Amino acid sequence: MRRYFGFIVIIALALIIFLGKNNSDAQDTEGVKINIFNVNKGKFAKVSKIVSDKGKLRKTLTEEQFHITQEQGTEPAYTGKLLKNKKTGVYQCVVCKTDLFSSDAKYDSGTGWPSFWKPVADENVGTKEDRSLFMRRVEVHCPVCGSHLGHIFDDGPAPTGKRFCINSAALTFEAMEENDENQ
Numbered sequence: 001m002r003r004y005f006g007f008i009v010i011i012a013l014a015l016i017i018f019l020g021k022n023n024s025d026a027q028d029t030e031g032v033k034i035n036i037f038n039v040n041k042g043k044f045a046k047v048s049k050i051v052s053d054k055g056k057l058r059k060t061l062t063e064e065q066f067h068i069t070q071e072q073g074t075e076p077a078y079t080g081k082l083l084k085n086k087k088t089g090v091y092q093c094v095v096c097k098t099d100l101f102s103s104d105a106k107y108d109s110g111t112g113w114p115s116f117w118k119p120v121a122d123e124n125v126g127t128k129e130d131r132s133l134f135m136r137r138v139e140v141h142c143p144v145c146g147s148h149l150g151h152i153f154d155d156g157p158a159p160t161g162k163r164f165c166i167n168s169a170a171l172t173f174e175a176m177e178e179n180d181e182n183q
Helices: 002-029 054-060 063-071
Strands: 033-038 043-048 089-093 099-102 126-130 137-141 148-153 163-166 171-175
Touching (some): 033 099
Antiparallel strands (some): 089 099, 089 171, 126 137, 148 163
């Protein structure tokens, strides 16, 4: 019995250390400057990484937006507001408004989620391995605030062969103003 108790204590301590390390790592990145492409300015700018206050986000985001961006959730297929959006503009992070994808890179993948073959710049999305749900995938997240956006797959169209499968609820859309020539 003593052996099991000691084993449980060791596992509990390891979990406490691991979880504490992850939280401090997130706080250590706040304020770190990274290059992000700004579509309206047409150039890169240095921006500070942020760690969002979960309490404030619960008040400003919908329940679905919070679940997807902060708890790595997924909206049901074919339900997202931006799935069939055909307007010209930029898709941004719902939490921090970082430019993520251009409407020029959006295509209908037939999967039920907005799909893009490339971001506005490689620096404007972050990726990491996701081993949840007994699968091995690559998660896509916002490099500024860390919000979960969706996943990337290698079954997209040319020229990249990538499919950024993104939750509508993780995005906002900023339409481009039409100039007089296009009206």
